[in-house]
Amino acid sequence: MIRRARWRQVGLWFIVALSLLACWQISCGQNRAEQRGRELFESNCAPCHEAAKLDLKKQPPKLEGLFQSKTLPSGAPATDEQVRKTIIQGIGTMPAFDQRLSEEDVNALVKYLHQLK
């Protein structure tokens, strides 16, 4: 009876440990994806969109809350597809990132932009 209880306790510990490990893996995986998105944002978007004042014809808009509005600064619908298109083709004075970012990079960036609030 005592032995069975001990085995049950060991099993419980094992399940708890496995669950924690899974949570940690998921969390780190999400963080890695988020970190990739953030790195791409900082090296490709922030130099223009986060700068205080640039010597440019038009000040690039801030991107916080991009997906919380129904429309993008261009007036187009705030959808993943539209943002992806804007990144690849550029718009107005924003340069195209065509052939510079991979599809995976663009997806990571769009995902990160969703988190910018």
Next chain:
Amino acid sequence: MNLKKLLYLGLGCAVLFAACQHGARRYQLRGQVMDKNVATNEITVDHEDIPGFMQAMTMPYKVKDSAVVQEVEAGDKIAAEIVVANNGNDYWLEDVRITDESGRKTTKAPAPAQRLAAGERVPNLPLINQDGKTIHLDDFEGKAVLLTFIYTRCPMPNFCPRLSSQFARIHDNLEKTPEAYAKTHLLTVSFDPKYDTAPVLRRYGLAYLDNDASGFAQWDFASAGPSDLRKLADAFGLVYFEQGNQIAHSMDIVLISPEGTIVKYWSNEWTAAELEADLRQQAARTTPTTQTLGEGRSR
């Protein structure tokens, strides 16, 4: 499981979680010095990827400690810290350490060809403009021309976007004085002809002309075949080369007289007001005869 064990477990998870995060707006740079400019306190570095800030490329950086610029030489391998301030608007190098001097004096940035001197005539090479039309620099004889080089996908706000923005400012100002507008021409030449086709240049130009296509009569956006482009770049001292999926390049602006000769060059230190003043001054030299000639030749 008692409370103490649960606390330890929670603490462990928190530490693991924190280990996956990262911070600050200082980045480590490793690369090789290609050139230095003591006067502007800059060094040009061919650097590796800087995760979170920039892809591998060659570009000039201001250095906080001017003694470092005196000390380093082309070919030195360095490690340094890039400090990014003002929301990415300003950046400079700090804590520059030479890690390897063995390449000293054996490495140099692609040397610019001997550019044309003031007074020399500009080459009359064929360019294709935003309308797909072939144009030549001679077409603008009789007008003062301000020429610069860009590529439309340039992501660095202080490089090509700044050049085009300041040309747009000059264009808008000139438009207010019809006499000066008629005697001047702006010419933006792309050194990325593979991507910057006529339709791409037209779209790019319209963004800087507030979607008013009539502005193309005074401001052309053009490119050329690779061979002619190289000749044009060499004539004006432009250095450009593909690096990864970007194009490393110098910034060059040229003022051409109404007679088609070199007047002046600018690289890094300039303002739109200075460029405009010198352009207007050249245009004011235009005689009625040459003006008519120029107008007849341009579109």
